[in-house]
Amino acid sequence: TWTMVNIVDEAVEDIRAQVGSKQIVCGLSGGVDSSVAAALVQRAVGDQLTCVFVDHGLLREGEAEQVERDFVAATGVDLHVVDAQERFLSALKGVEDPEEKRKIIGREFIRVFEDAAREIVAKAGAEGDEVEFLVQGTLYPDVVESGGGEGAANIKSHHNVGGLPDDLQFTLVEPLRWLFKDEVRAVGEQLGIPADIVWRHPFPGPGLAIRIIGSVDRERLEVLRRADAIARAELTEAGLDRHVWQFPVVLLANVHSVGVQGDERTYGHPVVLRPVSSEDAMTADWSRLPFELLERISTRITNEVREVNRVVLDVTSKPPATIEWE
């Protein structure tokens, strides 16, 4: 029978057969897929694996620690952390256009990852080992979407990873390519990855940068991070994490709203709560969260995050709206 133990054992066998005694690199994002893929490779060929985590400073509260501390503790991977916060902030300075933000983040990410991979390749080379493989957390639905069948996906991915330069050619190892998301989560649990990571809601690669309407800077990120942490903590406290597909919190940094606190008139910013229900993010419906929960989130955000004086709820489905605001 096809059990989780079988899936793990079989994936481990396949990875060993493919990688042999060569070195292998994996980029971690903090998301479910890259975490589970890395953990499988770690189980298969642990001392040949080096993971890279690029901290672009656009993650939510606690997420970098989840990778650097909890994931490492649970799996024992050799982690190479690149603190690239300054670099991303200065590249994003003054940029308001959402697609421009995405382009900049994608470009910087590739550059930082390239540098890190080059270092790892050089170090391994000096020790007489070659780095030939790169782990990718591709799932079955991605494989089907990118042209269907093994052959097509192989042509697309083999020796051709996301625009890496010629001197950094890797063959991909894709241990999740036969799995659906729920199976990936089950494998993650089987491998002892912390529940916070295994059950994490989808989070976009460009992170909080596309949840700040307007330009991104350190202060705005901090405001959004605090508001977002409150919303997530209250959702968890209410036991509703798994009832919601995603729960973006969006800072309208370009909008000022008038408020009153004590005797003071304030001129702050609104945040938008965007909880949605969905199967696959292609369509979505706004989640009917309990009023008491919404009230707690609103009260706490406006009490605890001085810069925010208004909390609004997005009651639009997708279509016509998208899940994210940018």
Ligand code: XMP
């Ligand atoms: P939308 O906003 O288009 O989002 O309804 C659909 C899903 O995609 C995620 N999303 C992104 N993920 N990079 C990503 O990795 C992006 O630039 C990006 N934009 C949107 C979004 O969070 C939702 O899950």
